Amino acid sequence: MTTYRLHCFKESGNSYKVALALAIAGVTWEKVAVDYFDGQTRQPGWRSETNEMGEVPVLEIDGRRMTQSGVILLHIAEQFDGLHVEASERNEVLRWLLFDNHKFTANLASYRWLRTFAKPAPHEAVLAYMRQCTVAALDIVDRHLADSTFIVGNRLTVADLSMVGYVYYPADELGFDLRAEYPRVGAWMDRVAQTTGWRGPYELLA
Structure with missing residues (x-):
């Protein structure tokens, strides 16, 4: 079974885009809370381990990370019929x-x-x-x-x-x-x- 983990914070509309696509697709996913306001995405360790661009959302699919909401949305659209792009x-x-x-x-x-x-x-x-x-x-x-x-x-x-x-x-x-x-x-x-x-x-x- 595919596992989805979304690195995000609630004020991030770009995170919301991905969360909403997963919800509409009927996918169960785990939230990984990111403390953006306390500078977590600026930490060198977070950037080297999670996203070198220092941004959310980051979607992990079976441990493989994807970044940039537009890319993630297109990937989700390719996987689920209800969002398929002709x-x-x-x-x-x-x-x-x-x-x-x-x-x-x-x-x-x-x-x-x-x-x-x-x-x-x-x-x-x-x-x-x-x-x-x-x-x-x-x-x-x-x-x-x-x-x-x-x-x-x-x-x-x-x-x-x-x-x-x-x-x-x-x-x-x-x-x-x-x-x-x-x-x-x-x-x-x-x-x-x-x-x-x-x-x-x-x-x-x-």
Whole structure:
């Protein structure tokens, strides 16, 4: 029987992406809590033994480690029928995974981190710039969802699971009330949340 161990912490939306994919796939997995706030991922021993990049998530599959959420999601999609990516849609899924990593999650997660967790707090101009970048990415997704039920076509794929990594965190953390400010994004969030196995980040990674 394959064993899965996920190195993660509950505030990490990138960890949540992988945990959610495993949950939807019906996989039993073990949580390995990472003390990010106390600097565990910066320790030389952790980097040499767990992930040289100093990041979570790290998914162990029978002791073999995988890193980078996009790579892990694609691997999970290859293993489980419910998340399988058809050849005809693979390029589109990859396109949105890359957009997510470079623009959507990159900006939303950075803005959330700076306004909620960073110490000392960043300069107001930095926050304003990051908010502007986040709004630009949200606008793209909101427009796209005007003509698409999910990110790629009419069924849930790992493109959705990548892009929902941070959207379910509380509005007072994000600095956005997504359902109120972006109704199409909100409706998409609700559709994803109706998927069997779905749980929010602070419940799933508790």
